Amino acid sequence: MPARSLNKDFNEKLxxxxxxxxxxxxxxxxxxxxxxxxxxxxFFMYAPDGDLPPERQFPFVTIVTGDRHDTVSNxxxxxxxxxxxxxxxxxxxxxxxAAPTQRxxxxxxxxxxDYAVPDSFMPHPVYAxxxxxxxxxxxxxxxxxxxPLLAEAxxxxxxxxxxxxxRRTHRPMEV
Numbered sequence: 001m002p003a004r005s006l007n008k009d010f011n012e013k014l015x016x017x018x019x020x021x022x023x024x025x026x027x028x029x030x031x032x033x034x035x036x037x038x039x040x041x042x043f044f045m046y047a048p049d050g051d052l053p054p055e056r057q058f059p060f061v062t063i064v065t066g067d068r069h070d071t072v073s074n075x076x077x078x079x080x081x082x083x084x085x086x087x088x089x090x091x092x093x094x095x096x097x098a099a100p101t102q103r104x105x106x107x108x109x110x111x112x113x114d115y116a117v118p119d120s121f122m123p124h125p126v127y128a129x130x131x132x133x134x135x136x137x138x139x140x141x142x143x144x145x146x147x148p149l150l151a152e153a154x155x156x157x158x159x160x161x162x163x164x165x166x167r168r169t170h171r172p173m174e175v
Contacts, residue, residue: 016119016139019063019081026061030154040065046157056164060086060157061150072108072115072125073136083146084124084134085153092131095121099129121145 017025023042027033034047036057043059045052062084067076075082092099100109100123108115109129113122119139124132138146 016137016143018079019065022063022081022083026150030150032158033154039068041068046154046161048161056161060153070106070108070125072106073134074116075136080118080137082134082136083138084127084132085146085149086127086156087131087133087149087153088156089131091149091152092123092128092133095133096123096128099123099131101129 019042023035026044027035030044030046032046032048034045034050034052036043036045036059042063044061044063045057045059063081064073064075064084065081067074073082074080087095089099096111100111102110104110108125109123111123111125111128113120115122115125115134116136118137119135119142121133121135121138121142124134133149135142135146
């Protein structure tokens, strides 16, 4: 999928999408997505009714645009962002093997990846142990890998919501 950029100078070099275009793509492509913005970052949740209780407000994808959560991706540079995707254990394992468990003194998972390298598909620096992956400023070739993973993450969120709804609907009556 060729992408045109709103941030021409930076993205023409990378031939990818900027954070605004990525947000638009996710919101327009997947049904019932609730995009919550906070301090320049965007958190995408599946919410068909738009009223998830706080304990169910967990994103399936995020776009982080600065070093507020961690500094290993060097996201405070102009135009930089990191796309984070929550996968199923099976998909994560197919890409990267077992999820890492060892952390450095800053809480960053030790995976052998340089988390600041643009356009490199890799385990998430903090949440890989929960089967999250990331890519800093994905370019066209990497986006071809990202599209199906975004769809899978959305489908997984839909299943989790359906399971949650079914449990609430079929609860035994309290006496």
